[in-house]
Amino acid sequence: MTEKTVLNATHRALGARMVDFGGWDMPINYGSQIEEHHAVRRDAGMFDVSHMTVIDLHGARTKAFLRHLLANSVDKLKVHGKALYSCMLNEQGGVIDDLIVYFLGDAHYRLVVNAATRAKDLAWIQQQAQGFGVEVKERPEFAMVAVQGPNARAKVLGLLHEVDRARIEKLGKFAAAAAQGPHGMPLFVARTGYTGEDGFEIIVPAEHAVALWEALAAAGVVPAGLGARDTLRLEAGMNLYGQDMDETVSPWEANLGWTVALDEGRDFIGRAALEKQKADGVRRVMVGLVLDEKGVLRHGQKVLTAIGEGEILSGSFAPTLEKAVAFARIPAGEPGAVRVDIRGRELPVRLVKYPFVRDGKPCDGI
Amino acid sequence: MSEIPGDLKFNKTHEWARVEDGGLVRVGISDHAQAQLGDLVYVELPEIGASVTAGNAAAVVESVKAASDIYSPVSGEVVEVNEALSDKPETINEDAFGEGWIYVVRMSDRAELDQLLDASAYEEVVENEDH
Numbered sequence: 001m002t003e004k005t006v007l008n009a010t011h012r013a014l015g016a017r018m019v020d021f022g023g024w025d026m027p028i029n030y031g032s033q034i035e036e037h038h039a040v041r042r043d044a045g046m047f048d049v050s051h052m053t054v055i056d057l058h059g060a061r062t063k064a065f066l067r068h069l070l071a072n073s074v075d076k077l078k079v080h081g082k083a084l085y086s087c088m089l090n091e092q093g094g095v096i097d098d099l100i101v102y103f104l105g106d107a108h109y110r111l112v113v114n115a116a117t118r119a120k121d122l123a124w125i126q127q128q129a130q131g132f133g134v135e136v137k138e139r140p141e142f143a144m145v146a147v148q149g150p151n152a153r154a155k156v157l158g159l160l161h162e163v164d165r166a167r168i169e170k171l172g173k174f175a176a177a178a179a180q181g182p183h184g185m186p187l188f189v190a191r192t193g194y195t196g197e198d199g200f201e202i203i204v205p206a207e208h209a210v211a212l213w214e215a216l217a218a219a220g221v222v223p224a225g226l227g228a229r230d231t232l233r234l235e236a237g238m239n240l241y242g243q244d245m246d247e248t249v250s251p252w253e254a255n256l257g258w259t260v261a262l263d264e265g266r267d268f269i270g271r272a273a274l275e276k277q278k279a280d281g282v283r284r285v286m287v288g289l290v291l292d293e294k295g296v297l298r299h300g301q302k303v304l305t306a307i308g309e310g311e312i313l314s315g316s317f318a319p320t321l322e323k324a325v326a327f328a329r330i331p332a333g334e335p336g337a338v339r340v341d342i343r344g345r346e347l348p349v350r351l352v353k354y355p356f357v358r359d360g361k362p363c364d365g366i
Numbered sequence: 367m368s369e370i371p372g373d374l375k376f377n378k379t380h381e382w383a384r385v386e387d388g389g390l391v392r393v394g395i396s397d398h399a400q401a402q403l404g405d406l407v408y409v410e411l412p413e414i415g416a417s418v419t420a421g422n423a424a425a426v427v428e429s430v431k432a433a434s435d436i437y438s439p440v441s442g443e444v445v446e447v448n449e450a451l452s453d454k455p456e457t458i459n460e461d462a463f464g465e466g467w468i469y470v471v472r473m474s475d476r477a478e479l480d481q482l483l484d485a486s487a488y489e490e491v492v493e494n495e496d497h
Contacts, residue, residue: 029404032404032405033404033430034405034407227404227430294452295410296408317408317430343433
């Protein structure tokens with residue numbers, strides 16, 4: 001049985017093409033995925049991301065628990081509402097999931113984890129929480145709408161209660177705060193996203209989600225499907241769990257080393273394995289590829305280098321660039337000239353530093 | 367969805383065939399197929415002079431989300447390809463039954479046409495898929 005978000009009927013009424021995504025019946029597009037992509041890069045678009053899992057953690061030892069659970073350090077979260085991106089690792093240093101953690105009080109943190117990994121994440125977190133006396137509470141009564149694009153914040157601010165506007169306007173990147181939305185609905189507004197554009201991700205009680213969506217639409221925010229979300233996050237250089245990393249891949253091999261905090265004296269799950277891998281030398285690296293010829297790079301295609309074969313992870317036509325880009329995992333070392341096998345034809349690709357696109361513009365060298 | 371032209375014949379796999387003068391058959395994909403695929407970004411055309419076989423892959427269309435083989439409705443020799451699709455693959459999204467044609471084949475076995483679906487039978491295939 002596929003699950004439905006509270007906005008399901010709204011998507012269908014808009015003529016969305018629906019697909020199964022991790023057990024959820026979700027809109028892939030509302031007509032043109034490319035137009036939705038451009039709407040987010042140039043103006044403002046919104047995504048129903050209510051399928052994602054919100055988990056609240058309560059208890060006096062929650063911080064100590066998260067210092068153990070996460071590869072990034074919640075010690076960095078000093079201000080109420082501040083958010084942190086982190087991997088949650090197994091003992092082998094493999095990635096169980098990537099997530100965002102919000103600091104909401106000394107005894108209250110909030111996690112937002114992926115939909116497709118919900119069950120295993122909850123089981124793992126509950127198991128690990130036992131020794132800390134932390135209460136793990138899923139919040140299925142929340143929906144979530146991501147509003148993204150250069151004009152996204154302004155459009156959301158216009159819908160907030162006057163008393164909240166100035167405060168939410170000043171909200172820094174990767175920080176969240178409560179605010180009142182249309183008709184006084186209670187919102188949790190976070191300046192985060194998965195598109196490489198500015199904007200907010202808004203957690204809203206499910207019973208208010210349709211009214212919020214309609215108010216955003218009336219403010220000129222364009223509904224965008226998971227198809228556009230995927231090309232936007234790829235252009236922005238953001239990993240997708242299950243495609244770019246999983247439990248057999250460490251953060252070192254997924255370009256997520258920047259999210260690992262090897263701070264003094266913190267014994268997080270997977271740390272020993274990560275330190276060993278670092279000392280021994282990481283064998284595989286994740287790189288960005290650009291195809292200048294016609295064709296599309298796709299997940300699973302073989303990558304040929306001077307030092308062995310690799311594989312395309314996320315790959316797609318990139319609407320902002322009008323050519324194909326990809327992440328690939330290849331052997332560490334000097335790869336030489338790199339080619340990709342597309343249906344038996346070997347096409348040359350360029351190895352690049354990513355993100356491919358930032359704030360609406362192609363990055364240098366792409 | 368636009369109406370299915372009555373003069374077309376179809377594969378169950380959503381390719382259309384329009385019989386033209388001199389034993390030529392123009393081939394494309396249906397409006398339903400383009401809608402399913404989403405925005406097309408690349409078309410790999412067959413070469414002129416290539417021989418194609420009914421039911422076998424003759425071209426590839428790629429949308430943002432997937433690459434799909436185009437199975438030839440009839441066998442024969444490719445005599446013309448729609449070069450305009452190289453620069454504007456989205457023409458298929460805009461006009462699948464018209465400007466979005468993919469190639470023209472000189473058919474080698476007219477009897478293959480009888481194996482194809484007519485417009486109303488194809489419409490049924492599409493309806494059954496939707497439900």
